Amino acid sequence: MANIIEVEDLHFRYRDGTEALRGLSLSIRKGSRVAILGPNGAGKSTLLLHLNGIYLPARGKVRILGREITAKTERWVKSKVGLVFQDPDDQVFSSSVWEDVSFGPINMNLSAEEVRTRVEQALRAVQMEEHKNKAPYHLSYGQKKRVAIAGVLAMEPEIIVLDEPMGYLDPRGKDNLLAILNELHRREITIVIATHDVDLAAEWADRVIIMKNGRTLAEGDTSLLADEELVRAADLRFPVVVEIFRRLPELNLNPLPKTISEAVEVIRAELKHASWEHF
Ligand SMILES: Nc1ncnc2c1ncn2[C@@H]1O[C@H](COP(=O)(O)OP(=O)(O)OP(=O)(O)O)[C@@H](O)[C@H]1O
Ligand SMILES: [Mg+2]
Structure with missing residues (x-):
């Protein structure tokens, strides 16, 4: 299958009437590294929340591995697409780090042994193993972000979507996350990130999607980031x-x-x- 993610004419309106997505379309190939950029309020987070069925389209379609996301396929899609939220406080809520990271794998009906292995590996990957017994609300923000990332890694999804993944991470933490993303890419996992970090997008992505006002403004390779008109239109910088x-x-x-x-x-x-x- 060429496109592992397909979004077609997606519309979404919040309860207060805000039209966050207004006919957005895009497609993403299996195994690619995609950076979604665009100004505050462009609809990036709203889009990402559609990619694993947290929000269902008001109009238009989202297809993952060729299958449309609906109330019926929601559970299936959550096993295929792991989403790291922009704000770890929306994601990390169990009474211990270990419990939090094991929540996903336990719900996948894996054996206790397999759950333990995956949680250990994921905590090691984000360098949080020594905090495994801590209460998440006693962690720093960057540490919470690491726990949220570990929770998604432990589910071993085919597609990993991260909203502002580098937010609050220290420089070493950023390098470490980049190494994790490179390893996932080597394993042919499709990775989508929303970010304001144009330097990260230029270094890391093989595809760039620029959003504005709930629509796709441009899709292409990283040469888009050197396009003066586009950079200005999307409130980016070079x-x-x-x-x-x-x-x-x-x-x-x-x-x-x-x-x-x-x-x-x-x-x-x-x-x-x-x-x-x-x-
Ligand atoms: N829960 C909500 N209720 C009402 N409006 C919302 C809600 N969440 C987001 N919005 C609005 O939807 C629009 C898109 O927001 P979204 O969070 O998707 O943007 P974003 O591109 O992720 O921005 P940022 O770069 O600041 O993270 C904005 O106008 C925002 O105010
Ligand atoms: Mg956002």
Whole structure:
């Protein structure tokens, strides 16, 4: 199957009348790394909450692995799509970290042994094993975010959706999460994140979806992040690497480097060139 996620003309209105999604369509291929960007209030979180059936479409369709999400397939979809909420306080509520992370696997009717293995692995992955007996409400915000991520990892879903995954994580925690996402990608898990971090999107994503006013403004590869008109329209800014090379038009680069590795390569080539000129 080409597209593991398909959203077609999705509309959603909150009870107070706010039209959060207004005819949004997008498609995501299996195994891809997708970053969803867009201004505050664009509808990113509302969209993500549709991807595992927490919200059901008011109009339009969401298909996961070719199957439409409805009240009937809701339970099935929750086993396929793991969602890490933007705010860990909406997700982490059990009386201990261990209990919280085991909640999903227990509900999947796995054996006690399998539940234990998965919870241990997930807590180790987010470096929270030493806090396993702690009450989540005594944790720092970043620690709660790690527990929320562990809860989803322990369910081993085919699709992992993370809303602002790096929020509140310290630099080492961010690097560690990036390593987890890379490992999941290696295992062909489809990963979707909503983020305001254009630098992360430029480094990590192979597909970028830009949202505004409850619709898709643009879909494409990370070159969208160097598109002046789009960046302005979506209230984004250029990734730092792009910004640096935009200020060096004399290098005549097209396309501009977007990742640190690409930048290093270009600079190294320029240095070589310069040292030849010196002779
Ligand atoms: N529970 C709610 N009730 C009413 N309106 C809501 C609710 N949750 C979100 N909204 C509104 O829906 C719109 C989309 O919100 P959403 O949280 O999906 O945006 P977002 O793109 O995730 O923003 P952010 O970048 O701030 O996380 C906004 O106008 C918001 O005010
Ligand atoms: Mg949000």
